[in-house]
Amino acid sequence: MIWVEAVSYEDLAVNTGRTIRYQGEEVALFKMKSGKLTAIQNRCPHKAGVLAEGIVCDEHVFCPMHDRRIHLSTGLVQAPDTGCVQTYSTKVHDGTVFIGFPVGKELAC
Numbered sequence: 001m002i003w004v005e006a007v008s009y010e011d012l013a014v015n016t017g018r019t020i021r022y023q024g025e026e027v028a029l030f031k032m033k034s035g036k037l038t039a040i041q042n043r044c045p046h047k048a049g050v051l052a053e054g055i056v057c058d059e060h061v062f063c064p065m066h067d068r069r070i071h072l073s074t075g076l077v078q079a080p081d082t083g084c085v086q087t088y089s090t091k092v093h094d095g096t097v098f099i100g101f102p103v104g105k106e107l108a109c
């Protein structure tokens with residue numbers, strides 16, 4: 001895994017997605033109400049809606065295009081719809097958020 005510097009933790013608004021790009025990958029980074037960070041693939045598996053622009057409610061983000069609901073920690077699309085998005089590890093060091101990008105493996109979704 002490669003840790004990539006993304007943004008200042010303090011600069012992230014609660015429940016508002018931020019798009020992070022790294023070598024062709026696009027990640028939606030969220031700071032939840034609890035302060036926990038989650039990072040998921042930024043494109044909805046349905047028709048590539050931009051998930052960083054979705055509405056966050058509790059542990060889920062609603063895709064802005066057709067309202068599918070995706071769990072922010074597992075990346076699973078919630079029933080009655082199906083599918084999933086890649087999830088990414090996050091960490092904070094000295095006030096800076098880092099996202100862990102997998103190396104040398106296929107994406108899980």
Ligand code: FES
Nearest residue numbers: 044046047063066
């Ligand atoms: S593109 Fe996300 S629900 Fe259709």
